[in-house]
Amino acid sequence: MKKLIKTRNILLLTLALSAGCKPNLDLLNPQELSTDTYYLTADQLETTIIPAYQALIGRVQGGYARSLYYELLAPGDDFNHTFKWEPMYQDTYNTPASDGMASGTWKDLWNGVAASNLAIDKITNFTGQIDEQRRNRMLGEAHFLRALHYMHLACLFGETVPLVEKPFSSDADYYPTNSEKGQVFALIVSDFQKAAELLPVRSVLYANAAQKGRATKGAAQAYLAKAYLYRPILESGQKAEFAKAEAELKKVIESNEYRLVDYFKDNFAESTENNAESVFEIQMHNGPGWLGDDISSSWRWQEIGMFDGTGGSWWNLAPNKKTHDEFEPGDPRKYMTLWCENGAKHTQVDGKVTSYPDWMNNLATNKDLYGTRKYCPDVQVADFDNGINDRLLRYADVYLMYAECLNEKGDITGAKFYINEVRKRANNIVPSEQPHLWYQHSRGTIPDVDGLLAKDTTINGVRLNNIKNVIAHERYVEFTGEYLRYFDLLRWGSADPKWLEPLKQLGWTERATYYPFPQAELDNNKNLRGNAMNN
Structure with a gap:
């Protein structure tokens, strides 16, 4: 799958919404392939999905290969920009609409939406010979990827981003207006639900080595649960839906398709990619070049x-x-x-x-x-x-999200069990580590949840005397650098403002929850209004 994503001879649709100009729709060269003349066989149809995966990596340096990690990490209280990048706006809560990094992210994510829409359209309307299971799997991938791109867009730019659900067919399509409240969240939920219905489980999909790394039923269910927990971010003013998230996470756990790997370190090495803990990860590939030629590698x-x-x-x-x-x-x-x-x-x-x-x-x-x-x-x-590869969703996250849901309904014993599973793994001896590191030959010493509560420890001003605070602490240390901290604080802060205090101390205000819409987009599309950061 890593090399499949890197394939060059694919029809990569670039969304005019993100390009700042509109193509001439009247021009058609009969000697060139187009979206109307290429997808005539099942194998050709398969290639409709690849650009949507590639958009997560990034074609204009706005994806996980190059700059998206800045957009996701910098606003949190866990990372700071260094003297090497002055000024970096992403952690100042004052990013201008002219910022090139945010613009690149906007473009790549819209490329992903456009590619997903094209795939959904072509797969749904395909009349050639194709196995039904193959069609369902491809359509499930397309819905999963559209939801994932929209989840990124709404988390970064807010719920008023345009709602685009079909390929562009007229000039007017290139100038959409803002979505209405709740529409984007509803699309994300609907797409992940459809993906969960259509996609095979991991063991079935990965039986074909060429499919390793693609979206699975478990990935769709886990992301659907995350969308329910992220609802306060994806739809402002709404509460997290813990019961719905719990139901989806339980399906993932009871599928027995995943487990925590023995060594925490194996989640971040190239030799252990797509392991038993990986629910979904970005498939990076380091080719022979580093500028222009190689578009699927990580910097x-x-x-x-x-x-x-x-x-x-x-x-x-x-x-x-x-x-x-x-x-x-x-x-x-x-x-x-x-x-x-x-x-x-x-x-x-x-x-x-x-x-x-x-x-x-x-x-x-x-x-x-x-x-x-x-x-x-x-x-x-x-x-x-x-x-x-960049692991976007690990089974450890499934466990800790599930613990959070159980805690919300008062099942303290159940919540402790899943937190303890993650903490227990953290203490494992890691024989593959550098020999001078003590945990290469001795176990870690962090206690279980009851032991931690008994210590009544305060870390960074937060007293670990209840399960919610323990979950927040555990998510912090387990997922440092994995793009979750800022969004955890936002979603928790919607219910209890104390979680926003670490951000407020850094200068965050509600106005700065999202990045501004790129000014070039607003200049190009007069039907579109910016968010609060554009005012």
Whole structure:
């Protein structure tokens, strides 16, 4: 699947909505393929889905390959921009509508919506010979991907983004207006529901190695649950739907298609991609080039991984001291997540081995920030980029979301069980780790939930004396750098404003919940109004 996504000879539809200009719809070259003349066989139909996957990686450097991690991580209280990027607006809550990074993200996500719409249309209306199971699987993927792109758009730009549900067929289609309240959330839920009905389970799909990494029934169910929990973000003023989320998460758990892998570290290495814990991940592929030729590789380690100056890394965004301090003593995840004191060493491409004292000696400023070891190879690759997949949804998230739902309805015993499963794995000895790291030969020492509650610990000002606070803490340390913290605080803050305090202390206001619509889009489409950040 990694190489399939990288395929060049596909019809990648670029949405005019994101391009700033309208194509001439009257021109048709009979010598060239078009969406009307190409999709005539089942194999050709298969290629309709690939651009929607590729859009998550990014064609205009707005996806997970290059810049989307800035958009998702920087607004939280867990990462800060460094001296290497001044000014970076994403963590100032004052991003201008002219910002190129937000514009690139907007374009790539709309490319994904357009590609998904084309796929849904072509697969639904296909009259050629095709196996019904194959048709259902492809249609399920298309609905899943449209929902996922819209979930990103609504989380980043708000619920008033346009609602576009079909391919463009007239000039007027290129100038949609804002969606009405609730429409985008309803589409996301409907699409994930359809995907869950149509897609096969993981074991059936992955029986064909070529299908590994594609969306599955479990992925659709887990994302549907996440959409229910994210409803306060996706539809402003609405409450999270815990009971509905619980029902979907229970289906994923009872499917027995997933499990927590033995070693936390295996969720972030290239050699252990698409493992038993992976519910859905971005399929990266590092090809022979690094500019222009290779569009499916990740620049994450270079941009937000290792400290400045180590192997030429850029270190634009970094975990802060609050994140470092959130880890309990004896938690091995700290050293698998961060480049920090007493942690792992890094080997440069020239063979030089460096460690925390070296990094601090060479660092001029921002010595209170850290490196992100997740997705960052311990041994530097010769290329700027690499092919490490970005795991967007892990089974650990299913467990902790389920624990949250159980806690909301008062099932404290059940909630503790699923939190403990995640914490128990965190203590495992990791034999594949660097030999000097203590947890390569000794277990971690973090207690179970009851032990943690008995300690009555306060971390970063939050007293861990109830299950909700324990879940918040556990999500923080388990998913540092995995794009969840900011959105967790937003959704919790809709019900209890105390969760917004960490953001308010950084300058966040309700107006800054979302990024502004790109100004170029508003200039091009007079039917479209911006959100609060555009005013």
